[in-house]
Amino acid sequence: MNAETTNLNNASLIYYPNFLSPPLATKIYDQLLSLSSWKQEPIKIFGKEIMQPRLTLLFGETDMKYGYSGIKMETEPFPDFLRELKNDCESVTNTSFNVCLANLYRDGSDSMGWHSDDEKELGDKPVIASISLGEERMFHLKHKTNPEEKYKKRLQHGSLLIMQGSTQKFWKHQLPKTKKGIGPRINLTFRKIY
Numbered sequence: 001m002n003a004e005t006t007n008l009n010n011a012s013l014i015y016y017p018n019f020l021s022p023p024l025a026t027k028i029y030d031q032l033l034s035l036s037s038w039k040q041e042p043i044k045i046f047g048k049e050i051m052q053p054r055l056t057l058l059f060g061e062t063d064m065k066y067g068y069s070g071i072k073m074e075t076e077p078f079p080d081f082l083r084e085l086k087n088d089c090e091s092v093t094n095t096s097f098n099v100c101l102a103n104l105y106r107d108g109s110d111s112m113g114w115h116s117d118d119e120k121e122l123g124d125k126p127v128i129a130s131i132s133l134g135e136e137r138m139f140h141l142k143h144k145t146n147p148e149e150k151y152k153k154r155l156q157h158g159s160l161l162i163m164q165g166s167t168q169k170f171w172k173h174q175l176p177k178t179k180k181g182i183g184p185r186i187n188l189t190f191r192k193i194y
């Protein structure tokens, strides 16, 4: 499978543009989009509660709890079609995952701000497998202390981006808004909670 590695200081990224065939990617996208449990959840930013500019869902093994930015999310069991995808992500990363955070960006005004996935429960050097479905969006990374180190990547339908090593320790990432009139994008991040 075609893989692109990126050379960044203290980050390790591997991008598989065609991880899923377009028909399979579309099938998974449609199945996810039809779920009724998508929710808009509040998060706390500097002590202030605001609604997240996107919908979310958390899949996990039984009794897993995962939270970020002051919220704890309830998990729902992995449907079969996601279990298969989880297995494929585990094979390519040689890791095991026990949760999958799903984000639904309804249009170009939905987004995710700068952050690192560096919660304690994810361990020291988390491997995060990020699947993109639907509309293409730009993904930005910037180094936490050197403003000159930046990177942008267009994430295509059916692609897999692996972030590993010290990426979360030294870099932040975001999914900015866009003024383009675009449809939904779904992102899945498979993670391991210790």
Ligand SMILES: O=C(O)CCC(=O)C(=O)O
Pocket: 101, 103, 112, 117, 130, 139, 155, 173, 174, 175, 187, 189
């Ligand atoms: O939507 C994306 O590609 C990124 C999502 C993300 O960074 C996250 O869920 O932590």
Ligand SMILES: [Fe+2]
Pocket: 115, 116, 117, 173
């Ligand atoms: Fe993230």
